[in-house]
Amino acid sequence: MGNSSSMLTQYDIEEVQEHCNHAFSQQEILSLYNRFCQLDKNSGGFVSADEFMSVPEFAVNPLAQRLLRMLDGLNFKEFVAFLSAFSPRTTRHQKIEFIFKVYDSDCNGKVTFDDILCILRDLSGSFMSEQQRQKVLMHVFQEAGYTPDSSLVFSDFMKIFGNSELKMEVEVPID
Incomplete structure (x- = not known):
């Protein structure tokens, strides 16, 4: 999966949806991909701990260091799977x-x-x-x-x- 929304194919979107148990709609996955690309400042296809810490709401979270253990180095599919815990569609x-x-x-x-x-x-x-x-x-x-x-x-x-x-x-x- 590339680093711009135009490079996210329908197949990619469906694969991500399947990976996160359909916790997000296709529209939401596209939005999450745009956010992922913004976080992935070096365009490496992974988001580092430092890149996550650039999000002010994340940086002030008292559990940020624990969450970083789970987040550091995630690719887009893993990023969406992580966020799926916060979806209203998740069990x-x-x-x-x-x-x-x-x-x-x-x-x-x-x-x-x-x-x-x-x-x-x-x-x-x-x-x-x-x-x-x-x-x-x-x-x-x-x-x-x-x-x-x-x-x-x-x-x-x-x-x-x-x-x-x-x-x-x-x-x-x-x-």
Whole structure:
């Protein structure tokens, strides 16, 4: 897939749609491609961490460093697959799978108390002390029936988040 919208063929669009489980319409994929090309400043076909950090909304996100681990070096098809977690057409299961990947910092298929504590630290900053964070997280773990020694796998996340309302949607502007 080239670096201008005129180089994105109908076949490419359909292939990307299939890859992201039809989370985006063809129009949205074209808009995402234009945005991808704007981010890909060196026209290499991949977006680097530095290029992502050039987006002000991304740069101020407290989870930016964790997300960069998932984003650095993505080609267009992978970029759209990543963004598909934020589509209103994506299932709850897919959204929870995305959240799990954000929390699983070492990519071992398990989320520990310390992994969640790190996220809480990123999100709360100086608004909470380390002791307050640990106390809150300990309470949440106990309420969910886990101990601080527990390692949560994806099915645990499904159980915890399965009935929660997940507000993970971003509107893709159509150019």
